[in-house]
Amino acid sequence: MTSTAPRTPQDPPAEPAAGPAVALTGVHKTYGATRAVDGVSLTVARGEFFGLLGPNGAGKTTLVEIMEGQRRADSGTVAVLGESPWPRNTALLPRLGVQTQSSAFFVRLTAREHLVTMAALYRCDAAAAERALASVGLTEQGDTRVDDLSGGQRQRLAIASALVHDPELIFLDEPTAALDPQARRSLWKVLRDLKGAGRTIVYTTHHLDEAEALCDRVAIMVEGRVAALDSPGRLIAASSPTTRLLVPADRLTPDRARAIPGVDRVTEEGGSIVLETLASGRVLAAVDEIAGLQGVQTRTASLEDVYLALTGTGAPQP
Structure with a gap:
């Protein structure tokens, strides 16, 4: 009989992590005459903070949705944590954390209640909500209703929602978008803490100073292709x-x-x-x-x- 007991951080991992977190080979995706993703090949190592950069329409969102299993690649191979995310792989979903640019919340609940609800959906214990609150610096706002949180606090809550079930791989879609400079810098600490904790993160942003400061490597996409892929430092050193x-x-x-x-x-x-x-x-x-x-x-x-x-x-x- 399958156990439905809540998961706790004391539960031992099933197997040691092996292989890259993400491996893409020759991935294509077209919409009519538009080549949204045009032969992308790349890997993301376990524990890496990996940035996807590029102008609007470069193919970043489509590529991330393919990794998440929300879209099917027309051709090529996609492996996420050693498994294919498509057809929709429900066994893989608990191992992924996803923060979208326009996250949805239970706005009439408090921040803590929202995370307790999210934890329950993943069969995690209630203490997972407290750990997630603490991880993004929202413990003091735990009893504040979601619709009363500031924009920066909501962005933190969105990241906490992606972390509450302790996923192996986290997708962050412009987590500091539309924040004022002070709130953006404050959220940098949260992102640095995630990096320091060894999380594997795939991250999209238009803030290039942020990517330079946080990412181990970045891929710059242009018209569906990867135009450059390396650490920010090496890309800069190779430039003018x-x-x-x-x-x-x-x-x-x-x-x-x-x-x-x-x-x-x-x-x-x-x-x-x-x-x-x-x-x-x-x-x-x-x-x-x-x-x-x-x-x-x-x-x-x-x-x-x-x-x-x-x-x-x-x-x-x-």
């Missing part, structure tokens, strides 16, 4: 080595800046003269002699620069 020096405009004229040996290009940006160079040390020393370094800013390549070079879309839109 140019350094930009921003000097207050009242301290240095464009003509004087162009005369500095090692300066490749000079432009004006707001209240600054921008010097682009491959010899930043030499140029900084020259700027120091001419104008001093007070107020001078140094900017090197970022993940955003890599993204814009690959997508050609201008600034990423949240």
Whole structure:
């Protein structure tokens, strides 16, 4: 007879984790004439924080839905935790946690009651709700009705709902979208804690600074294909080595800046003269002699620069 006893964190795992959390090979998905996913192959290691980046329409959502088992790939192979998610694999679902951008809640319940209900659906004990509340820093708001929570607190609750049954693999779809800067930075700690706890996370975002700070590796998608896949640091290192020096405009004229040996290009940006160079040390020393370094800013390549070079879309839109 099958046991229906609540699961607890003391229950031993059935088998040691083995193989990648996600393995995709030659995955295609079309809608009419549109190739939403066009031959994507990638793996996500267990314990990895993996980011999917790309402009709207690049195929990110379709690819994630294929991983989650919500959509069927037209061709290619898909393995999630060693199993095929399609046809809809109900045995796999308890091992997955999913936070969507527009999460649904039991809004008339308190945050704690909402999570107790979610835990019960997965046959987890009531203490799972308390652990999930604590994991996202919502313990003090446990008795607050969901519809009275702030936007940032609801986003935390959405992540807690995805965590309450202690899944092996978590999908986070733009968890910091529409949050103010303070709430977004606060949620970063939650995401860092998840990463530190060894969770396997597949994560989509339009906030490139966030992906650079949090992700072990990122895949940048363009028109259904993976245009680049590596750690943020290696992608940045392989991009333009140019350094930009921003000097207050009242301290240095464009003509004087162009005369500095090692300066490749000079432009004006707001209240600054921008010097682009491959010899930043030499140029900084020259700027120091001419104008001093007070107020001078140094900017090197970022993940955003890599993204814009690959997508050609201008600034990423949240």
